Amino acid sequence: MADIRLGILGFGFMGHEHMNLLSKIPEITVSAICDNVPSQMDDAPKGITKYTDMDDLINDPAVNTVLIVVPNPLHKEAAIKAAKAGKNIICEKPAALSVADYDEMVAAAKEAGVRFTVHQQRRHDHDYVPMKKVFRDGLVGKTYLIRSMMYGVNGNMHDWHIYPEMGGGMLYDWGIHLIDQVLDMVPEKVTSVYADIKKVINKDVDDYFLLVFRFESGLTAEIELGTYFLTPRREWMVLGDKGTAIFDVDFVNGMKETKKIVRTRHLLENVPGKITMTSAGPTRSFGPPEEGLLYEEPLPEVKSSEFDWFRGYIDAIENGTEFEITVEQVRRDLCIMDAFRESAKTGKAVEFES
Ligand SMILES: NC(=O)c1ccc[n+]([C@@H]2O[C@H](COP(=O)([O-])OP(=O)(O)OC[C@H]3O[C@@H](n4cnc5c(N)ncnc54)[C@H](O)[C@@H]3O)[C@@H](O)[C@H]2O)c1
Incomplete structure (x- = not known):
């Protein structure tokens, strides 16, 4: 069984949507959440670890995958930090605000040997x-x-x-x-x-x-x-x-x-x-x-x-196969x-x- 322990970075609209959906997918555990506005996490499930600084979430050993759900300009910083910390990355769309930024994110993931995909679930x-x-x-x-x-x-x-x-x-x-x-x-x-x-x-x-x-x-x-x-x-x-x-x-x-x-x-x-x-x-x-x-x-x-996007994600992690949304496809989109x-x-x- 896949060992997917997510940290949700950004607990606004889409962070909440992810939490609700993931609570119905037993193969994935949400280990921690982070938002720099603490009140955003007031309605989080009881007992979940909460952070207000992204570095703390990214470096939490209980988290092996960072789900980046902060506003668009923060995706690059978060992805590069997560890669350097050896964490797999799921990034919300648009992955980056420029192709050059995106290339840096992908290069960081490659260099660190972590897996990277983008939540383009539509x-x-x-x-x-x-x-x-x-x-x-x-x-x-x-x-x-x-x-x-x-x-x-x-x-x-x-x-x-x-x-x-x-x-x-x-x-x-x-x-x-x-x-x-x-x-x-x-x-x-x-x-x-x-x-x-x-x-x-x-x-x-x-x-x-x-x-x-x-x-x-x-x-x-x-x-x-x-x-x-x-x-x-x-x-x-x-x-x-x-x-x-x-x-x-x-x-x-x-x-x-x-x-x-x-x-x-x-x-x-x-x-x-x-x-x-x-x-x-x-x-x-x-x-x-x-x-x-x-x-x-x-x-x-x-x-x-x-559920299909996350089902595909779990399969790719379990079997070591390519993600449905490949880094090349996202680059072409951008x-x-x-x-x-x-x-x-x-x-x-x-x-x-x-
Ligand atoms: N795939 C989809 O269908 C879909 C749908 C909606 C949004 N999104 C994407 O999700 C991302 C977030 O969008 P949203 O609508 O949830 O925005 P939002 O503003 O509702 O939520 C963003 C959250 O990030 C927090 N945040 C901001 N800076 C932070 C920091 N430095 N550290 C920690 N937390 C920080 C904010 O306080 C806020 O709660 C965007 O990239 C957006 O494009 C994707």
Whole structure:
């Protein structure tokens, strides 16, 4: 059995989430926690060791793995200290605020011979997993477009996320997850990227982005996120030449989910167009479909759970195998994020890995 004795560094929102989840995973023991604001730990489980200085948590012999859940700019310092203390490292996303910082963290872990991975658990999201299967198994034929959309209504960001120097903004917060999902879904070289990144409501940090990936095969993927879309929803679309797959979660109507593959009974191939009158005038391409033309199939059922990321972690530790989230993948995520930022600055597409 794996000997995983965690020290949770940072007991704010996500530190608490980790504690709750890990209390249901018997293979992992939480040996200690740390927060430099002691009141953050008032509701910690009775008897757990509490520290207010990260050095004390990192050097506690009862801790063999440090779970870094402090705000983004502290990840590097914490990871390097943990590596030097010979502790395995699980780092929250975004692992680092620059590729150079990330490389230093990984080098420190390598030099110390400790294991390092990043908690990019959204590869197990229940809206993502079936859509990955749709794409990978060719369930809509040859895919030409993948769209991943996330729209919220709150506009302003919370707490330290409003400060650029804290690694605030939505690209660091959600962007890293959404980018990682697309790169995990599509096992291809990215040839170029384009981004539009805006500050719609927030003064100093991004709260809207459109990210476009162009892959080697000609496939396009788009991510759009906005914190000020008054039509809040999470939606995935995978569009191919044999169907359109959709997973939509409507945040207004009780998180109602629409999940389906829509197909057509026959494609119109070079036949005389039928003219339909719409409110915008006559059209031969965009009128309503004839009765019975379209039909629906369910999305494939694929099991996923909030425990999957840690289950994978335990397996990798027990068997000495590679983590699901490898250091190379995280580096690629961060590099492509830089390329998106560069594109947004210039307004031009940026060549990536050609
Ligand atoms: N993977 C995910 O889905 C996910 C979700 C949310 C947050 N996160 C990540 O988790 C990290 C923390 O985010 P959060 O939302 O929990 O932030 P938070 O502000 O709620 O919690 C951070 C905690 O760290 C403490 N802290 C700050 N400096 C410290 C120091 N020097 N030593 C010890 N403790 C210190 C703060 O007092 C606070 O309690 C971020 O990197 C964030 O991106 C990941």
